[in-house]
Amino acid sequence: MFGALCALLAACLYAALAGFVIPTQRALIMLGVAMSGVLLRRRFPPSQLLAAASLAVLVYDPLSVMAAGFWLSFAAVAVILLAMQGGRTDTTVIYKWGYLQWAIALGMLPLMLVMFQQVSLVAPLANMIAVPVFDLLVVPLTLFGVLLLGWLPGAAAGLFFKLAAGLLQLLWWALTFLADLPYTQWTQAAPPAWALACAIMGAAMLLAPRGWPVRWVGAVWLLPLVVVRPPAPIAGEAWFTLLDVGQGLAAVVRTQSHTLVFDAGPRFGSFDTGEAVVEPYLRSTGVRRIDTLIVSHGDNDHIGGAESVLRAAPVGAVLSSVPERLPAAQACASGQTWNWDGVEFTMLGPDEERFKRDNDNSCVLQVRTRHGNILLPADIEARAERRLIERWGKRLHSEVLVAPHHGSKTSSSPEFIDTVAPRYVLFPVGYRSRYHHPHPVVTQRYADRGIAMYASPESGAIEFRLRATGLETAAYRQRHRRYWYAD
Structure with a gap:
C-alpha cells in the first residue's frame, strides 16, 4: 500500500512538472485507477482496470474522445496487455522488448491508418531505441537536475541537464537517420468501417497467446486493410x-x-x-x-x-x-x-x-x-x-x-x-x-x-x-x- 501511495505521489509531481497537459492528465487518471486495486487490496483483471480507467477519463473530460491521443493511448495499453498474455519465461529481455515493439506496431496498425492514413515502418526500431533512452536516462537525469536546483548551485544541477540534452542530441541524430531512410513510411487510404473491424480481428488473432488455434488466419483478416480502395469517379464523372x-x-x-x-x-x-x-x-x-x-x-x-x-x-x-x-x-x-x-x-x-x-x-x-x-x-x-x-x-x-x-x-x-x-x-x-x-x-x-x-x-x-x-x-x-x- 505504501508503494502505491508513493507511486501516485510521484506521478502527481511529474504531471505538475509537465504542466498537467491533457495526455498527462489521462495517464495520471489511468495510474490512479490501477493503484486503487492495490489500495483496496483487491485484484482486478487488467481488462477491468483498463475499462475503469477509460470511464474515469471520460467522466473527467467527455470530449477527450475527439482527441487522437485518447484512442492511441488506450489502444496501446490494450495491445500490450494482449501481447503479454501467456508470454514465455525462457526468453531474454531483449527478445521480449523487441517482440513488444512488433506487437504494438501490428496492433496499432488499423487505428493509425484510420486516423493518419500512414504508418511508419521503422517505428518499432525507433521505439526500441528511444523509449529506454527517455525512461532510463533522459527523464531521471532531468528529474535529478530539478531536485538539485534547490540544494546545489545552478552549475552543478545544470550538469544533469547538459547530460540529458547531449543524450537527446544523439537520439535525435539516430531518429533522423531512420526517418531519412527510403521506403520507411506506408501510406494508405483510410479503410471503411467494415475493413477496420476485420483488421482489428486479424491483429487480435495474430497477437493471441501461443497455442491459440490457426493464429495465421489473422493475416487473412488484415487483407481488406490493404486491398480495399476508396470509391472513385468513373469515366465522364x-x-x-x-x-x-x-x-x-x-x-x-x-x-x-x-x-x-x-x-x-x-x-x-x-x-x-x-x-x-x-x-x-x-x-x-x-x-x-x-x-x-x-x-x-x-x-x-x-x-x-x-x-x-x-x-x-x-x-x-x-x-x-x-x-x-x-x-x-x-x-x-x-x-x-x-x-x-x-x-x-x-x-x-x-x-x-x-x-x-x-x-x-x-x-x-x-x-x-x-x-x-x-x-x-x-x-x-x-x-x-x-x-x-x-x-x-x-x-x-x-x-x-x-x-x-x-x-x-x-x-x-x-x-x-x-x-x-x-x-x-x-x-x-x-x-x-x-x-x-x-x-x-x-x-x-x-x-x-x-x-x-x-x-x-x-x-x-x-x-x-x-x-x-x-x-x-x-x-x-x-x-x-x-x-x-x-x-
Missing part, C-alpha cells in the same frame, strides 16, 4: 470538393484517373492548410499523385499552402497567374484546355490584357462534364466578371459556382450571377472573419434567384459528385453531426 481552410480557398477535382488541386489555402507562420487540410484529404481519398496544381493568384489565402502541397505528392504540372513564385510553374491563360477521362477543363481567364488589380488577374477554371459544370473564378471582381461575360457569354453557365472573392461586395454582380445561373453557390470563408464575407448584399442576390448557398463555417468541406444519376451533394458537418454545431 467529376467529383469536386471544396475544403474548409477558413478564410481562403482550396478545392480538389477528381476524375477517373486524374486529380487537380485548385489553390492551397493560407499559411500563418509555421502552420499552413496545405499540410493540415489538403494533404490529409488527399491521403484519405487514396490520391498519390496530383496531375495539375493551379494557384489562382499570389494572395496568402490561396498560395500559402502551396509549398506543402508540392511536397506532399508528385505534381505533374503547376499553373498560376504568378508563376515566378512557384517552382517550375507555367502561366495560366484564357483558352488553355485539356480533357481527362471525358471531363473537359478550360481556363477562362486571365486574358493577355491584364488588369491593375491582381485579384482580377486570377486563374478562372471551368470544369465541364455531360452531367453538369463547375466554375472556380477565384478572387475576380466585377470588372473581370464583365470581361468574362463579354468573351464567354452563356458558356459560363455552371451548376456549381464558387463565389468570386469569397462573396465580397465588389464581386458577384447581378449580370454575372444571371449569366452563370448556378444551382449552388459556395462561399469559402472563415468563421467570423474580419472581412465579414460573404457580404449580406451578395447573399441576398443569390437568395433572390433561389440559388442554394453553402458556406464553409456552417458546412465544413462540401462535396459535389457530377454523375449520370444526377448532381449529388454532401457537406461534412451534415454527415457528421455534433451537438456543438450551430444550426
Whole structure:
C-alpha cells in the first residue's frame, strides 16, 4: 500500500512538472485507477482496470474522445496487455522488448491508418531505441537536475541537464537517420468501417497467446486493410470538393484517373492548410499523385499552402497567374484546355490584357462534364466578371459556382450571377472573419434567384459528385453531426 501511495505521489509531481497537459492528465487518471486495486487490496483483471480507467477519463473530460491521443493511448495499453498474455519465461529481455515493439506496431496498425492514413515502418526500431533512452536516462537525469536546483548551485544541477540534452542530441541524430531512410513510411487510404473491424480481428488473432488455434488466419483478416480502395469517379464523372481552410480557398477535382488541386489555402507562420487540410484529404481519398496544381493568384489565402502541397505528392504540372513564385510553374491563360477521362477543363481567364488589380488577374477554371459544370473564378471582381461575360457569354453557365472573392461586395454582380445561373453557390470563408464575407448584399442576390448557398463555417468541406444519376451533394458537418454545431 505504501508503494502505491508513493507511486501516485510521484506521478502527481511529474504531471505538475509537465504542466498537467491533457495526455498527462489521462495517464495520471489511468495510474490512479490501477493503484486503487492495490489500495483496496483487491485484484482486478487488467481488462477491468483498463475499462475503469477509460470511464474515469471520460467522466473527467467527455470530449477527450475527439482527441487522437485518447484512442492511441488506450489502444496501446490494450495491445500490450494482449501481447503479454501467456508470454514465455525462457526468453531474454531483449527478445521480449523487441517482440513488444512488433506487437504494438501490428496492433496499432488499423487505428493509425484510420486516423493518419500512414504508418511508419521503422517505428518499432525507433521505439526500441528511444523509449529506454527517455525512461532510463533522459527523464531521471532531468528529474535529478530539478531536485538539485534547490540544494546545489545552478552549475552543478545544470550538469544533469547538459547530460540529458547531449543524450537527446544523439537520439535525435539516430531518429533522423531512420526517418531519412527510403521506403520507411506506408501510406494508405483510410479503410471503411467494415475493413477496420476485420483488421482489428486479424491483429487480435495474430497477437493471441501461443497455442491459440490457426493464429495465421489473422493475416487473412488484415487483407481488406490493404486491398480495399476508396470509391472513385468513373469515366465522364467529376467529383469536386471544396475544403474548409477558413478564410481562403482550396478545392480538389477528381476524375477517373486524374486529380487537380485548385489553390492551397493560407499559411500563418509555421502552420499552413496545405499540410493540415489538403494533404490529409488527399491521403484519405487514396490520391498519390496530383496531375495539375493551379494557384489562382499570389494572395496568402490561396498560395500559402502551396509549398506543402508540392511536397506532399508528385505534381505533374503547376499553373498560376504568378508563376515566378512557384517552382517550375507555367502561366495560366484564357483558352488553355485539356480533357481527362471525358471531363473537359478550360481556363477562362486571365486574358493577355491584364488588369491593375491582381485579384482580377486570377486563374478562372471551368470544369465541364455531360452531367453538369463547375466554375472556380477565384478572387475576380466585377470588372473581370464583365470581361468574362463579354468573351464567354452563356458558356459560363455552371451548376456549381464558387463565389468570386469569397462573396465580397465588389464581386458577384447581378449580370454575372444571371449569366452563370448556378444551382449552388459556395462561399469559402472563415468563421467570423474580419472581412465579414460573404457580404449580406451578395447573399441576398443569390437568395433572390433561389440559388442554394453553402458556406464553409456552417458546412465544413462540401462535396459535389457530377454523375449520370444526377448532381449529388454532401457537406461534412451534415454527415457528421455534433451537438456543438450551430444550426
